[in-house]
Amino acid sequence: MRQRRVRLRVNPITCEGHGLCAELLPEWVRLDDWGYPIVNADPVPPELVEHARRAVAACPTLALLLRLE
């Protein structure tokens, strides 16, 4: 079975810019000049998926989302 691709998304309304995602997943998330995450829109490479899940779980406002395709 082909593995499903996953992408990261931010709910910009609930995000408060705590910045944990950028610390846990710097390969895929950077912060803008005001501390809010800019997430790479491409599918997350397989080797980063586990880290992405951890970042999602760590978000204090549950604003970081993992979208299965």
Add this chain to the structure above:
Amino acid sequence: MAPSGPPVGLPRLLRSGSRSDAPLRLSAHVERLGPPPLGGDVRRGPREALIRAVDAGGLRGRGGSGFPMARKLRAVADGARRPVVVANGTEGEPASTKDKLLLQSAPHLVLDGVMLAAEAVGARRAIVCVEQAARRAVLSMEAAVDERRATRLDPIEIELAAAPSGYVVGEESALVRWLNGGPPKPTFVPPRPFEKGVGGRPTLVQNVETLAHLALLARYGPDWFREIGTPGHAGSALVTVSGAVSRPGVYEIAPGTPIAEMITACGGAPDDARAILVGGYAGRWLDLDHHLQLGLSDDQLGQVGASLGAGVVVVLPRSGCGLAETTRIARYLAGESSGQCGPCVNGLEAIAAGLDQLHRGQSGAGTAATLRRWAGDVAGRGACHHPDGAARLVASALEVFSDDIDWHRRHGRCLVDAGGPRPATSHAGRSG
């Protein structure tokens, strides 16, 4: 009296194009155009033939997005539940008055369109949203709804909703959220209104000018509809022109009309115009040294990354300052953020402050580059497209007014503010 065949040429939607147009009452409206071609039974479900006619006519949304109406109709008609139709006449765009003029002068044309859209998607509920502060538009619509009720013209009831003022209120998801009893602020989509909108039902949100076009397209057919406009921008268009013209106001034009012709028609001098802002506050500046003959249509404007949007044209004179204008608009847009998303709240404020520095000639060497980066960073990072629009405006200003930025820095102030001469740009040969 029988109506006298399809209208030829312009105008189609307006009668005189003047703000003093009195509302056309129901009897006069029906005498002029005949009754709306309603099928009469919304319980039968969607009217596919009408959707096909809209598709063939190429009618696109006139609220700013330019989205093909037929695709929206189909998506809503295909929903799992019976849909709701929302006519969007909130017109939060400060540089636009065309929807208010249309609502106050041709209320029944809009309401015919609302009924036809309801039939097309099989809706039994139709809501017309008008900005509460637009008194004349509200009164005109109230009277029109009463007239139709008295004559039992429509198969379903029309509800009027007086919406609060604000730039973002008219954004689809914000309007639906407000109609559902919430604050008029955008939601993080999906689901989009066409899937789950008013009362959780599939909801067609359509600009009032689009609906007025539908009222005519349904009467006279797609071929007639396409007699005016361009292949990619069919039908006439309402445009609000302001700035350096002696007769600002709403004009009904054929899309494709060259910018120079438009400026002349409004009592302006094309050679004295430096740039235009096209599309609205979330639109783009276009340098008129290069684009004076460009046509005002989405296909031609699209070639330079612009669009007619909600039909806004602001003319900047050579004696004006594009940085001052852009700063003013960016400030306004920052203030109109619904305050929900960090990048929009912080980014738009920062961008407006940076522009102000450029305008006052107090910027550093890297300010313009920083603004360009910030514009790129905020685009696409809100729940709605508000930051994207601001980013587009600012990016175009940095491009079109790049000479001005250097000039302001060199003098440490804005010479236009100081009443002095405007900078001679590299292509100012025609002035003098």
